[in-house]
Amino acid sequence: LEExxxxxxxxxxxxxxxxxxxxxxxRMSEHLAIPAAPK
Structure with a gap:
């Protein structure tokens, strides 16, 4: 269930x-350069 x-x-x-x-x-996300977001 947890999985x-x-x-x-x-x-x-x-x-x-x-x-x-x-x-x-x-654009805001890119400006913040969130490492979790794959390009």
Whole structure:
């Protein structure tokens, strides 16, 4: 159950990153140079 939960959290994180990449916040994220965001 924990493994499934962490998988869901990972997918949610990915969806958030994708939505960030597709939004004006992208420039702000790049400016902050978040290491967790793959190029």
């Amino acid at each position: 499934k939960l962490s998988t869901m959290e990972s997918e949610d994180q990915i969806l958030r990153q994708q939505s960030l990449l597709n939004s004006p916040v992208k």
